[in-house]
Amino acid sequence: MDYSHVRDVDPAVADALSGEDERQRNTLAMIASENHVSRAVLEAQGSTLTNKYAEGYPGSRYYAGCEYADEVENLAIDRAKELWGAEYVNVQPHSGTQANMGVYLAMLEPGDKILSLELSHGGHLSHGHPANFTGQLYDVEQYKVDPETGYIDYESLEQKAEEFDPDIIVSGYSAYPRAVEWERIQDVADDADAYHLADIAHITGLVAAGVHPSPVGVADFVTGSTHKTIRAGRGGIIMSSEEHADALDKAVFPGGQGGPLMHNIAGKAVGFREALRPEFEEYAERTVANAKALAETFEAEGLEVVSGGTDNHLVLVDLRPSNPDTTGKDVESALEDAGIVLNANTVPGETRSAFNPSGIRAGTPALTTRGFDEEATREVGELIVRVIDNYDDDAVVSEVADRVQELCDDHPLYEE
Numbered sequence: 001m002d003y004s005h006v007r008d009v010d011p012a013v014a015d016a017l018s019g020e021d022e023r024q025r026n027t028l029a030m031i032a033s034e035n036h037v038s039r040a041v042l043e044a045q046g047s048t049l050t051n052k053y054a055e056g057y058p059g060s061r062y063y064a065g066c067e068y069a070d071e072v073e074n075l076a077i078d079r080a081k082e083l084w085g086a087e088y089v090n091v092q093p094h095s096g097t098q099a100n101m102g103v104y105l106a107m108l109e110p111g112d113k114i115l116s117l118e119l120s121h122g123g124h125l126s127h128g129h130p131a132n133f134t135g136q137l138y139d140v141e142q143y144k145v146d147p148e149t150g151y152i153d154y155e156s157l158e159q160k161a162e163e164f165d166p167d168i169i170v171s172g173y174s175a176y177p178r179a180v181e182w183e184r185i186q187d188v189a190d191d192a193d194a195y196h197l198a199d200i201a202h203i204t205g206l207v208a209a210g211v212h213p214s215p216v217g218v219a220d221f222v223t224g225s226t227h228k229t230i231r232a233g234r235g236g237i238i239m240s241s242e243e244h245a246d247a248l249d250k251a252v253f254p255g256g257q258g259g260p261l262m263h264n265i266a267g268k269a270v271g272f273r274e275a276l277r278p279e280f281e282e283y284a285e286r287t288v289a290n291a292k293a294l295a296e297t298f299e300a301e302g303l304e305v306v307s308g309g310t311d312n313h314l315v316l317v318d319l320r321p322s323n324p325d326t327t328g329k330d331v332e333s334a335l336e337d338a339g340i341v342l343n344a345n346t347v348p349g350e351t352r353s354a355f356n357p358s359g360i361r362a363g364t365p366a367l368t369t370r371g372f373d374e375e376a377t378r379e380v381g382e383l384i385v386r387v388i389d390n391y392d393d394d395a396v397v398s399e400v401a402d403r404v405q406e407l408c409d410d411h412p413l414y415e416e
C-alpha cells in the first residue's frame with residue numbers, strides 16, 4: 001500500500017502501517033474472527049466519507065449535505081436485506097458488541113434477565129460477562145455446552161429457561177464449532193415468553209452464503225459483525241422484522257451511538273455487493289471445507305478437537321489430553337514466532353485462567369481468502385501440530401517459519 005501522504009506528515013505511523021501490511025503478507029492469519037477485505041472495501045473505508053456527520057437515518061438527518069451518505073447507507077441496507085433476507089436492517093452499529101447493545105437498549109430495562117452461553121464455553125463478553133456492561137446492568141444466567149459432546153446442551157438450556165424465566169435468550173457464539181439449532185432455541189424462547197437474539201457475528205458470511213442455517217425469520221433479532229466470514233470491513237449490523245424497526249433505530253442512534261461511521265458503512269455496502277456475487281458462495285463453502293480438513297488433521301495427529309470436528313469456519317482444540325503441560329499461550333506465542341497467528345482460547349471445563357487457557361482456536365476465513373485449498377490447509381494443520389509438540393524448540397519453530405514463508409509467498413496478498 002502507498003502511504004506517501006502519511007509518510008510526509010508522520011513517518012512513525014507510516015512505518016507502522018507498512019509494517020502491518022508486511023506482517024499480514026508474511027504470516028498466516030488464523031484468528032477465527034479475522035479476514036482480509038478487498039482493495040475495493042479498503043478504498044471505500046479510506047474515503048472522504050470519514051469527514052461527514054450524518055446523525056439520523058437516510059432521508060432524515062440532523063445535518064445538511066447528506067446526499068451521498070444517504071445513497072451509501074441505503075445501498076448497504078438494501079444489499080444486506082438481499083443477502084440475509086431480513087425485513088429490517090440497521091448498518092450503523094460500530095461493532096458486533098454495539099449491535100448487541102442496540103438490541104438490549106431497545107428491548108430490555110436495567111435488571112431484566114439475560115440467558116446466554118458461558119464465555120468459557122464459547123459465548124461472548126457482550127452476552128452478559130461481569131466485565132461487560134451487560135453483566136453490570138442485567139441479571140444474567142448462563143447455559144453451557146455438554147462436556148462430553150461439546151455441543152450446546154439444549155436440554156439444560158430448556159431447564160434453565162424454565163427456572164430463570166429470562167426476558168431474552170441469546171444464541172450465536174464466538175468459539176462454537178457446530179451448527180446452531182435456531183428453531184430449537186426459538187421454541188425455548190417461545191415457551192419462556194422471552195425474546196431471542198441470535199448473534200451471528202462469526203458466521204454472518206456463512207449464513208449469507210447458505211452454508212449455515214439462518215436464524216433470520218426465526219429469532220426476533222439477529223446481530224452480527226461485518227468483518228469475519230463476510231469481508232465488508234470492521235463494523236456491526238442488526239436485523240429484525242419491521243415490527244421492531246423504530247425501537248432499534250432509536251436504540252442505535254441516539255440511544256447508544258452518535259454519528260455513524262459513514263466510511264465504514266461504505267465499506268459494508270461494497271463488501272455486501274461482493275458477497276452477492278456467486279463466487280462468494282464458493283468462498284464460504286471452501287472456508288468450511290478447509291476448517292473440516294484442519295479438524296481432521298488435528299485429530300489424525302492426536303489432538304483433542306472440541307466436539308470432534310466442525311460445521312463452520314473454526315476449530316477449537318483442548319490441549320490438555322495430548323499436551324497437559326502446554327498452555328494455549330505457549331502455543332499461541334510459538335506459532336506467532338513461526339508466522340501462524342491464532343489465539344489461545346478457553347475450552348469447555350476450563351481449568352486455567354482466561355488469559356492463559358488450555359486451548360487454541362483456529363479459523364480458516366483468511367486462509368481461504370488467500371486461496372488455500374484443503375490440501376494446503378492440511379499442511380498448515382501439520383505445521384501447527386509440529387509447533388505444539390515442540391513449542392520450546394527454537395530449531396523446529398524456525399524450520400516451520402521457513403515453510404510458512406513459502407506458503408505465504410505462494411498465496412500472495414494485496415499484490416495486484
Ligand code: DSN
Binds near residue numbers: 032033096124174
Ligand atoms: N473478539 C472477537 C473474537 O475473536 O471472537 C469477538 O468479538
